[in-house]
Amino acid sequence: MQVLHVASEVFPFSRSGGLGDVLGALPAVQARLGADVTVVSPWYASLSGTPQEVWRGEVPGAGLVWAGEVREEGVRFLFVGLPAFERPGLYHPDDVERFCAFGRAVLPVLEALEITPDVLHGHDWQAGLVVAYAHLAGWRAAFTIHNLQYQGRWNLAEAREWTGLPDWTFGPEGVEFYGDLNLMKAGLVFAEQITTVSPTYAREITTPQYGEGLEGLLVRLTLEGRLSGILNGLDQERWDPRTDPDIRPYADAAGKAANAAVLRAEFGLDDAPILGVVSRLADQKGMDLLIMALPELVERWNVVVLGGGDPLLAAALIGWAFHPRVAFASGLNEPLAHRVYAGADAFAMPSRFEPCGLSQMIAMRYGTLPVVRETGGLVDTVPPNVGFRFADAAPGALAAACRQARAVFGDQVEWQARMARGMELNFSWEGPARQYLALYRSL
Template sequence: MRVLHVASEVFPFSRSGGLGDVLAALPVTQARLGAEVTVVSPWYAALSGTPEEVWRGEVPGVGLVWAGEVREGGVRFLFVGLPEFERPGLYHPDDVERFCAFGRAVLPVLQALDLRPDVLHGHDWQAGLVVAHAHLAGWRTAFTIHNLQYQGRWNLAEARGWTGLPDWAFSPEGVEFHGDLNLMKAGLVFAGQVTTVSPTYAREITTPRYGEGLEGLLVRLTLEGRLSGILNGLDQDRWDPRTDPDVLPYADAAGKAANGAALRAEFGLDGAPLLGVVSRLADQKGMDLLIEALPELVDHWNVVVLGGGDPLLTAALTGWAYHPRVAFVSGLNEGLAHRVYAGADAFAMPSRFEPCGLSQMIAMRYGTLPVVRETGGLVDTVPHDVGFQFAEATAGALAAACREARTTFGDTVEWRARLERGMTLDFSWDGPARQYLDLYGKL
């Protein structure tokens, strides 16, 4: 089967979060299972190196476009170069216009290269317009929602000319959404099959609480048999405490203890158990709840937080840096993230919603027990005999779950049993990759 993925980022070339991680692992796994896989993504000016150029030409309505390729892990990575992406960084305020240009350029590039897959699989709103144009060209299409909150909306009167879509598409049944162009909706409307990244999130987004205004359309897709949830996997080679070069390698609780001691020494923390956080600093992730709960948490835990995002949340956490049991590092730091997963005893994820989440899987693989809110992929991945769950998105509920975890930590036998069960869970991509290949078969 010839599969073509389209996404705005793919690790290790470009990455801002979990989307890039998925596009690093899923295509490689599908290729190992026998599929012929290509991944298409923009070439950002910030990327290092130069892909081998395979095409250059004019695309109507877009302008000069070039394409280059890199082959790794049995996958062909095809990068599309556009003037709109020749600036620092990945994402910008005018991204709807930029990804409309990308959305119009992809099919002409593929056609020029005589590359037509059996299935084109778009990921998140940045690929929504590609899915629409592929459907209109008669291609089979799938589309995955990684986070419904981000939809790629822009005033329709201004954005209409950016898309290259026919007039009939600009209706409530098409890409129009409350007077805006909505590129997430474009993917949902035009895809033959739609998935989300966990079964629980697939159910949640059909409700007003989580549907972000699109719940009516998503209910319809469910009734038509076109919406399902396939749980993300984890790159278990990249995230393996036995071989991780950023930590003191270990395979059991005894080896993990050395990493805890190293993390305490790194930040000058005392002997209390460690509660780790590696997260975007955003309301979605419940970081305000964590900050509100800190006065109680520090009575029982050392708290190590790594993350960047909302300036107000960053400032609030910076204000806690004086406390001898709190360590906060702002921004992205891959090596430190690995050390937090390895050195922490428990890992907090108080998300208001969580389409899937990778951090809880990584934490358990590293013997770190998650304290999570009961939502989305956190429900589907954290067993009750490993981690700790709480229902309400409140600081009090988070603090209560952390109290339960701290009490359990005092029972050495029980804690070690939970730790060892977590380290043996299988989150590999083989199962999800096969589910996607089966889904393509429906098309």
């Protein structure tokens, strides 16, 4: 089976979050299971190296386009270079226009290279226009919602000409959404099967609370049997405390204690247990709830936060970092993230919504017990006999769950039993990869 993934980022070439992680792991497992897999993604100017150029030409609406190829782990990575992407960084305020240019370029590049997949699999709104073009070309297409909050919207009167789509697609049954172009909706409307990255999130987005205005369409897709949830996996080779080069490798509680000592020394923390956080600083992630709960949390915990994003949340954490039990490191720092997962005792994820989440899986694999809100993939991955769950998106609810965790920490027999259960959980990508292949076969 020839499978073609389309996404805005793919680890290790480009990554801003979980989407890049998924595209860095899922295709390789599908290739090991026998599929012929290609991943198409933009070539950003900030990426290092130069892929082997395999095509160059003019594409209407995209300009002078080139395509380059890299092969790793049995997967062909096909990068598309466009004038709109010749600037530093991955994402910018004019991304709807940029990804319209990308969307118009993908099929001409594939046709020039004589690549005709059995199934095209688009990921998130940046691939929505590609899914629409695939449908118009008669190709089979699947589409995955990684985060419904980000939809790729722009005033339709201005954006209409960016898409190159025929006039009939611009109505309410097509890509129009309250007077805007909506590229997420393009993926939903024109794909034959739609998935989200956890079963609970698939149910949640059919409600007004989580549907981001698209719940009516998503209810219809569910009733038609076109919407389902497939839980993300975890790259268990990259995230393995027994072999991780960024930490002191370990397989049990004694080895973990050595990493706690390293983290404690790095940030000058006292002997209280450590509550870790590795997250985007965003309301979605409940970081404001964490900040509001800090006055109570620091009575029982050291709190170590690594993340970047909202400057107001970052400023609040910088202010708190003067407290002897609070440490804040700004931005993306992969080695430090590994040290936090390995050195923390517990891990906080007070998300308002969480399509899947990888941090809680990593934490449990590293013997770090998650404290999570009951939403999305956190419900599907954190067993009550391992982590600590709370229902309300409120600082008091987070603080209460952390009190419970601190009480259990006082019983090290129970705590280590929870650690052992968490470290034994299997979040391998093989199961989800087989589910996706079965979905493709149904198309």
